[in-house]
């Protein structure tokens with residue numbers, strides 16, 4: 336019974352993928368999950384050391400002060416030790432992933448395409464879509480739901496617009512929240528859903544929420560990478576899957592078109608967790624968000640003024656540029672850098688995260704923040720959410736953390752929205 340059921344589920348999944356992957360030609364093998372990984376803590380006290388670690392090709396999971404947590408495949412361990420940095424093993428990563436959610440293991444969870452016990456409070460893709468549709472039912476005069484196109488496997492990328500006249504394109508500053516570029520960062524989906532709940536359910540009773548919704552148009556994309564997120568949970572235990580589900584699986588957040596592949600902040604190797612793709616915007620998911628953002632140029636003016644892209648984990652607030660450690664660079668002058676850092680620090684004072692320029696963590700190229708800023712002058716931040724360490728759950732904190740760790744950002748999000756029409760106002764400048 337047990338075995339038979341698994342077989343049926345596997346057949347169903349296979350059929351589903353075949354139907355949903357029109358671009359799949361059979362030339363490349365579908366990307367498969369990694370095996371044999373070991374967790375390590377690496378002492379890397381500055382951006383240069385952390386960039387050196389990232390360039391070995393190991394999967395950088397998180398940062399806590401001077402310590403990076405990474406997952407290394409057997410062939411990567413030599414390169415990791417060759418950095419000369421202090422390296423400490425935390426044991427078999429696969430075993431630790433397999434243990435999550437198995438405390439009261441039942442047959443229901445095997446191949447169930449859903450979160451295991453201890454995690455059922457998280458929304459899988461179907462539950463996220465249902466939640467968005469329920470919001471439309473509950474608040475037809477406050478929201479509009481639209482697809483901005485499909486993922487590689489054919490799932491809709493949904494964007495919910497919150498506005499006091501959602502079916503009209505008003506002449507008001509727009510703001511964008513995106514979540515779940517990285518598949519395994521499931522807490523970010525909950526963060527986007529939290530923002531939606533706050534700014535819809537709260538509209539009738541909370542004067543400051545009403546004032547923000549009345550003066551802005553707020554866009555929320557709860558999952559930019561639904562294929563990867565579903566794959567991460569599809570086997571009944573977590574795979575720690577980061578990228579999308581193209582046959583040459585691509586890291587969406589190294590696939591954006593400004594300074595793509597420029598600076599050793601991504602990988603040209605298909606097997607790498609930071610594979611940038613064969614060209615900028617080669618991932619259908621980044622194309623869809625790019626096209627949506629480009630479509631918000633009305634009368635030659637970009638309507639979206641500011642943006643937060645949500646990630647886990649490490650509890651950081653990051654801003655451009657990621658490709659260079661310089662504080663200023665083409666398209667980013669000293670005043671702009673000061674506005675970025677001032678709002679970043681004030682938001683961090685609300686949620687207790689660490690604020691820094693993106694490259695202070697390590698060099699990245701082809702990230703969403705660099706593109707949003709350079710291409711459109713959208714004030715674009717990354718929030719790396721809870722926790723700070725793999726010991727506290729890494730990408731997989733129990734669902735009991737959803738409420739405290741998303742509500743923890745309420746006041747930072749509110750501050751962000753207050754300045755979202757004109758971030759330089761925070762340093763006394765006009766827009």
Ligand SMILES: [Zn+2]
Pocket residue numbers: 516517520645646647
């Ligand atoms: Zn991420």
